[in-house]
Amino acid sequence: MLPLLTAPQIREADAYTIAHEPISSIDLMERASKAFVSWFVNHYQDKQETISVYCGTGNNGGDGLAIARLLFEHDYINIEVKVARYSDKSTTDFDANFARLKELSISIHELDDGDTQPAEDADIIIDALLGSGLNKPLEGNFKSLVEYLNSLQKNVVAVDLPTGFYTDGELEETATILKADLVITFQQPKINFLLPESAPYIDCWEAVNIGLDEGFIRSLQSPYQMVEEKDVRAILKPRAKFSHKGTYGHALIIAGQAKTMGAALLCSSACVYAGAGLTTACVPESGLTALNSYQAEVMAIVRNDYALPDLELSKFTTIAIGPGLGTSDDALALLQRVLNDYGKPIVIDADGLNLLAANPKLLEQLPAGSIITPHLKEFDRLFGEHKNWWKRLQTAQLKAGELGIYIVLKNSYTITATPQGTLYFNYTSNAAMATGGMGDVLTGIITAMLAQNYTPEQASIAGVYLHGKAGDELALPNRLNVVLPGQVAAYLPATMAKML
Ligand SMILES: NC(=O)C1=CN([C@@H]2O[C@H](COP(=O)(O)OP(=O)(O)OC[C@H]3O[C@@H](n4cnc5c(N)ncnc54)[C@H](O)[C@@H]3O)[C@@H](O)[C@H]2O)[C@@H](O)CC1
Numbered sequence: 001m002l003p004l005l006t007a008p009q010i011r012e013a014d015a016y017t018i019a020h021e022p023i024s025s026i027d028l029m030e031r032a033s034k035a036f037v038s039w040f041v042n043h044y045q046d047k048q049e050t051i052s053v054y055c056g057t058g059n060n061g062g063d064g065l066a067i068a069r070l071l072f073e074h075d076y077i078n079i080e081v082k083v084a085r086y087s088d089k090s091t092t093d094f095d096a097n098f099a100r101l102k103e104l105s106i107s108i109h110e111l112d113d114g115d116t117q118p119a120e121d122a123d124i125i126i127d128a129l130l131g132s133g134l135n136k137p138l139e140g141n142f143k144s145l146v147e148y149l150n151s152l153q154k155n156v157v158a159v160d161l162p163t164g165f166y167t168d169g170e171l172e173e174t175a176t177i178l179k180a181d182l183v184i185t186f187q188q189p190k191i192n193f194l195l196p197e198s199a200p201y202i203d204c205w206e207a208v209n210i211g212l213d214e215g216f217i218r219s220l221q222s223p224y225q226m227v228e229e230k231d232v233r234a235i236l237k238p239r240a241k242f243s244h245k246g247t248y249g250h251a252l253i254i255a256g257q258a259k260t261m262g263a264a265l266l267c268s269s270a271c272v273y274a275g276a277g278l279t280t281a282c283v284p285e286s287g288l289t290a291l292n293s294y295q296a297e298v299m300a301i302v303r304n305d306y307a308l309p310d311l312e313l314s315k316f317t318t319i320a321i322g323p324g325l326g327t328s329d330d331a332l333a334l335l336q337r338v339l340n341d342y343g344k345p346i347v348i349d350a351d352g353l354n355l356l357a358a359n360p361k362l363l364e365q366l367p368a369g370s371i372i373t374p375h376l377k378e379f380d381r382l383f384g385e386h387k388n389w390w391k392r393l394q395t396a397q398l399k400a401g402e403l404g405i406y407i408v409l410k411n412s413y414t415i416t417a418t419p420q421g422t423l424y425f426n427y428t429s430n431a432a433m434a435t436g437g438m439g440d441v442l443t444g445i446i447t448a449m450l451a452q453n454y455t456p457e458q459a460s461i462a463g464v465y466l467h468g469k470a471g472d473e474l475a476l477p478n479r480l481n482v483v484l485p486g487q488v489a490a491y492l493p494a495t496m497a498k499m500l
Pocket residue numbers: 011014015025028029030032056057058059060061063091129130131132133134135136137138139142159160161186210
């Protein structure tokens with residue numbers, strides 16, 4: 001896991017590394033600037049391009065000065081530095097880098113309080129005005145400068161963070177923030193990069209290692225963690241010799257109506273492909289032919305509109321309920337029956353969540369360790385409207401704890417909140433996967449993982465990762481604009497095999 005830190009924790013990690021590596025703060029700044037420049041020179045290879053480096057007078061600005069010097073040493077000859085001297089204060093490392101830069105033949109232009117905005121014809125703007133030291137929204141000179149730079153619509157590469165963007169906490173809709181095409185950020189992605197509100201300001205980000213003390217970072221026990229491939233590899237177990245279908249559990253999927261059988265098919269098919277030993281789908285009679293022809297491996301329990309099917313719940317290793325189920329009284333009765341009688345962790349998605357939202361008392365009956373998989377709207381229906389994703393994160397953490405469940409909040413970077421208060425961010429998946437039915441496949445995968453005796457935490461973390469990874473492996477190398485849920489399901493065995 002990669003722990004994600006808040007701005008104060010980043011400052012602590014900087015200070016700890018300086019004191020214990022030990023390394024002087026100016027050398028750490030140099031290391032960070034070198035890490036930025038190594039990435040930059042590999043991706044912007046035209047050394048004739050004109051580059052304007054905008055620097056504040058804090059350490060982000062100090063990085064900017066060092067970066068200008070290092071780029072110059074890499075033969076980028078058309079560099080201009082613009083220093084925003086909007087306050088009398090500057091950091092020692094800024095001053096030291098300013099003195100170093102003055103020894104080179106780089107043009108330095110100082111912007112003072114109230115100056116008109118500088119003429120700007122550079123191809124690339126490097127933004128080192130403000131970084132993680134931001135402690136209030138931009139106003140005055142900084143706000144005007146950032147608005148001006150945004151109006152130029154240049155290619156902007158931000159150092160660590162786009163100016164005006166908070167590492168963590170609520171991003172106000174009205175805030176002035178520099179729009180960056182690329183952010184080269186230090187050590188680890190910032191928590192707010194992973195929330196949808198970052199989209200208008202950050203096209204893409206890259207984290208470069210600057211050697212902060214990893215033991216110390218882990219010791220901070222951040223509740224925000226990014227799942228890495230190695231974590232999923234550690235979870236997945238190979239299928240053993242002499243194992244048989246009984247080894248891998250029996251999943252029951254209660255889903256589908258006549259008009260929404262697709263959801264039941266995709267969910268149960270994904271459950272089969274993700275390795276459940278047996279998969280049974282409880283579907284309406286009208287969907288039986290579709291089920292039998294779509295996925296021969298899935299068994300059926302038929303339900304009709306007027307009576308609960310004869311379900312022997314205890315024989316199933318796990319149960320998923322909701323995809324395409326509808327929100328009729330019969331659907332509610334089925335959900336109530338599962339909540340009353342089953343007792344082991346289940347997976348609830350889609351209409352199952354809508355039923356919970358309409359009958360919130362049922363939330364308290366969820367078996368401990370159950371997994372719910374809401375998207376944004378389902379989440380807000382369950383737990384109330386949220387003004388922004390930061391608030392949603394806090395609610396997910398709170399509710400997962402209160403209810404003793406796992407909340408898989410679907411998003412570009414899907415977030416799993418655990419009863420212990422951890423928020424796991426997943427980075428796999430891509431926009432080609434944004435099609436209806438993709439969530440049904442995710443539910444099928446997580447259900448299959450539970451059936452195979454992975455813990456609910458493992459099932460959520462690995463299920464979400466594998467779902468996104470299969471989509472990445474299909475879409476990215478083949479440059480596919482769209483991948484379909486059924487394709488993702490069928491590709492899962494290949495993705496899983498590579499993880500062992
Ligand atoms: N501390 C360290 O050891 C390292 C810091 N690094 C760089 O240092 C940055 C953080 O530097 P600083 O803590 O000096 O802070 P910044 O350079 O981000 O900001 C400078 C100062 O501006 C002021 N400020 C905050 N919000 C403002 C606003 N809205 N309007 C006007 N002024 C505002 C604050 O007093 C702040 O300290 C990181 O983003 C990173 O780029 C890197 O060099 C790596 C090592």
